[in-house]
Amino acid sequence: GENVEQHPSTLSVQEGDSAVIKCTYSDSASNYFPWYKQELGKRPQLIIDIRSNVGEKKDQRIAVTLNKTAKHFSLHITETQPEDSAVYFCAASLSTGTKETGANNLFFGTGTRLTVIP
């Protein structure tokens, strides 16, 4: 199966600075890479995703880059704010089986706890 590694496990930045979280994956067949933000006691919420045919995607202060050759992808948060403090998870997905019996299973990294210091 797929194996996703995520670094660092904790990250502290000053408000206004940038934060970068990196993930690697093992299965070259993975073709979809979402990032989830999870606040304490809440559900994971999708914040951005990237498909395997795209190298970079931006959404306001958040960007994700993908290097298929090296099998790694990264989350970049610029101009960090205290409300960005949360645990961030990367994931890699590949479709298994057929449309009738399979699914787009997600394999998650172990998470990064981001703390933005005011």
Next chain:
Amino acid sequence: DAGITQSPRYKITETGRQVTLMCHQTWSHSYMFWYRQDLGHGLRLIYYSAAADITDKGEVPDGYVVSRSKTENFPLTLESATRSQTSVYFCASSEGWLAYTDTQYFGPGTRLTVL
């Protein structure tokens, strides 16, 4: 997000008891998933379902049973709970099959403690 709910939100049980966690979605999504979340492991897939009456194992299925008689419901049963099954359980759903077209949306989670 209100389209996918889980019950109960908190559950305390004893070793050896059977417990069922419920998941309900109102989007008519075909695909549903159960994950468990533990410190140091992130989220790991327990079971998934492509449609009513079609289920399959994920990464960590041992000790769990699922069923899906209706599209909107996907219950997870621990037949004989063990302490190692103490965890937060998340249900998720997605509309389609192709990973690059469909996103998984998560329920609010159930915090299960096995004493």
